[in-house]
Amino acid sequence: MLNVDRLTIEIDGKCVVEESAFSVRPGKITSIIGESGSGKSMTIAALLTILPLGAKATGHALFNGRNLLDASKKEMDAIRKTHIFTIFQDAANSFNPSVKMERQLYTFSGGRRGDTVQQFRTKMTGLLDELELSVDILKQYPFELSGGMLQRCMIACALYVAPDLLIADEPTSSLDRVLQKEFIELLKRLNEEQGTTILLITHDLDVVVEVAHEMVVMQAGKVVETGSVATIFKQPGHPYTKRLLDSRF
Amino acid sequence: MISKWIGKRVVMGIIVLFIVSFLSFFIMHAAPGDPATAFYGGNAQTLNAAEKERISRVFSLDRPVIVQYGAWLWETVQGNFGYSSKEGRPVSVILFERLPNTLLLFSVTMFFIIVGSIWLGTVAGMKAGSMWDKGLSTISIASSSIPPFWLGILFISFFSVKLGILPSSGTEDVGGDGGLMDKIRHLIMPAAVIILTHVGIYARFLQESIKTESNKYYVLVARANGVAKREIQKGILRNASIPYLNYIGMTIPSFFGGAVIVESLFSWAGLGQLMVKAVMTKDFPLIMGGILSIGLLVVSSLLIIDLVMYGVDPKLRKGAYSK
Numbered sequence: 001m002l003n004v005d006r007l008t009i010e011i012d013g014k015c016v017v018e019e020s021a022f023s024v025r026p027g028k029i030t031s032i033i034g035e036s037g038s039g040k041s042m043t044i045a046a047l048l049t050i051l052p053l054g055a056k057a058t059g060h061a062l063f064n065g066r067n068l069l070d071a072s073k074k075e076m077d078a079i080r081k082t083h084i085f086t087i088f089q090d091a092a093n094s095f096n097p098s099v100k101m102e103r104q105l106y107t108f109s110g111g112r113r114g115d116t117v118q119q120f121r122t123k124m125t126g127l128l129d130e131l132e133l134s135v136d137i138l139k140q141y142p143f144e145l146s147g148g149m150l151q152r153c154m155i156a157c158a159l160y161v162a163p164d165l166l167i168a169d170e171p172t173s174s175l176d177r178v179l180q181k182e183f184i185e186l187l188k189r190l191n192e193e194q195g196t197t198i199l200l201i202t203h204d205l206d207v208v209v210e211v212a213h214e215m216v217v218m219q220a221g222k223v224v225e226t227g228s229v230a231t232i233f234k235q236p237g238h239p240y241t242k243r244l245l246d247s248r249f
Numbered sequence: 250m251i252s253k254w255i256g257k258r259v260v261m262g263i264i265v266l267f268i269v270s271f272l273s274f275f276i277m278h279a280a281p282g283d284p285a286t287a288f289y290g291g292n293a294q295t296l297n298a299a300e301k302e303r304i305s306r307v308f309s310l311d312r313p314v315i316v317q318y319g320a321w322l323w324e325t326v327q328g329n330f331g332y333s334s335k336e337g338r339p340v341s342v343i344l345f346e347r348l349p350n351t352l353l354l355f356s357v358t359m360f361f362i363i364v365g366s367i368w369l370g371t372v373a374g375m376k377a378g379s380m381w382d383k384g385l386s387t388i389s390i391a392s393s394s395i396p397p398f399w400l401g402i403l404f405i406s407f408f409s410v411k412l413g414i415l416p417s418s419g420t421e422d423v424g425g426d427g428g429l430m431d432k433i434r435h436l437i438m439p440a441a442v443i444i445l446t447h448v449g450i451y452a453r454f455l456q457e458s459i460k461t462e463s464n465k466y467y468v469l470v471a472r473a474n475g476v477a478k479r480e481i482q483k484g485i486l487r488n489a490s491i492p493y494l495n496y497i498g499m500t501i502p503s504f505f506g507g508a509v510i511v512e513s514l515f516s517w518a519g520l521g522q523l524m525v526k527a528v529m530t531k532d533f534p535l536i537m538g539g540i541l542s543i544g545l546l547v548v549s550s551l552l553i554i555d556l557v558m559y560g561v562d563p564k565l566r567k568g569a570y571s572k
Contacts, residue, residue, distance in 0.1 A: 053377075077475055080472075111480075141563045
């Protein structure tokens with residue numbers, strides 16, 4: 001589904017990701033793991049073409065055969081709107097504080113699919129109920145909800161959209177342990193029930209072992225190892241991966 | 250909820266007016282000079298000691314300042330602003346003659362400043378790194394650095410003296426029909442001076458607010474998920490308008506201060522020009538009436554801005570800032 005090859009990202013001439021290569025297979029959960037500053041989030045920003053000003057990406061990132069890195073703005077808008085859904089780390093700041101949740105959830109889900117507001121309400125009410133969220137949150141503003149509730153709202157949108165590829169960038173790092181577990185269960189459900197391909201960025205090996213099928217290990221802007229989670233956990237090939245695995249409690 | 254909120258703002262406004270009047274009253278009385286002579290308003294040389302004493306006694310100028318202030322306040326809250334010591338007419342009548350001109354100048358300039366700065370600030374803020382973005386920074390520094398009185402003199406010498414197409418002073422032609430066109434012709438230069446010296450800095454503030462807002466996390470999340478550009482921009486503008494409105498509120502008092510100079514320069518018969526004249530002639534009742542009127546205009550303007558912010562900012566409505 002996604003083949004990244006020789007991806008290099010430079011910010012103001014300084015290389016932050018160098019010649020990285022990995023694949024995300026359809027129907028699988030692939031996790032990119034590495035410490036802070038290893039280039040995980042920058043890789044995602046490059047794939048979504050939302051790199052900060054002054055940053056430049058070269059190489060290939062083929063999504064269903066189309067290179068995302070040289071796609072036009074219009075093409076990229078269409079891909080982001082119809083095929084990919086992204087959940088970010090900081091759920092509390094992922095929504096506009098001045099707009100009611102109903103409007104925002106609609107733009108993130110029903111609006112993307114061209115559903116009417118009525119269709120959206122019917123479907124979203126069911127999803128919120130499944131996620132143990134009251135339908136009353138639709139009438140509330142983001143600052144009236146907790147981080148965990150907002151992250152579940154994002155998941156509700158992902159369930160609604162059922163994208164080809166779900167990118168989750170450190171989605172559990174701002175959640176407590178209970179909410180983390182719930183979130184991981186939701187990701188698994190999305191993958192198993194809807195067959196959604198998931199690219200999960202994390203620095204938590206417990207999350208990787210719990211949910212991912214395949215993993216990509218990054219260190220200082222380079223991909224140092226790729227493979228199935230079971231194989232790498234059993235026999236890490238790179239010293240950095242070994243050190244990461246040894247650092248687990 | 251909203252009535253309670255408005256009630257709080259009104260009470261705060263009344264407290265502000267009380268403090269302003271209290272300070273003004275005491276500062277005026279601390280000024281050098283004999284109060285009786287100042288109150289007489291005419292040629293001080295013609296007053297002898299007995300007459301000064303009589304004036305002081307009749308108008309209670311010999312009593313402690315705090316007592317005088319108490320008496321003034323008591324009369325003022327009943328709507329009696331006293332009589333102008335220079336003109337001998339009720340202060341309220343003089344103020345009501347001047348108020349429409351000040352309101353006209355204020356509303357016209359504020360309208361164009363807000364419309365102009367929203368347009369310029371939005372275009373420049375939304376197009377980061379563009380010519381608009383860089384150009385506005387330079388223009389705003391230039392426009393806010395120009396002293397209004399200097400620009401006013403430049404306008405008068407060019408449009409009135411050289412070209413002779415606009416009147417240099419007043420609010421209407423002497424012996425003219427006093428119609429709308431006459432008023433507009435007189436309004437153009439003072440209004441243009443105020444607008445040109447303010448619009449740049451207001452636009453720049455909005456431009457920076459938009460740029461700050463555009464870098465917020467929720468914008469990145471919306472972009473990454475293919476939310477329509479128009480929808481994202483609407484959200485950015487709405488949030489950027491909150492600090493912009495705050496800025497307008499903060500600068501309203503100094504805005505009125507600047508307008509006083511422009512009114513005097515163009516002899517625009519408004520409250521500002523009246524105040525300058527009253528200070529020159531030490532017409533205490535008129536000064537106090539003028540200060541209170543301008544104070545009331547400032548407080549009312551701030552209340553209007555607060556109400557707009559109440560509508561725009563849900564955190565304010567929900568009391569999230571106080572939590």
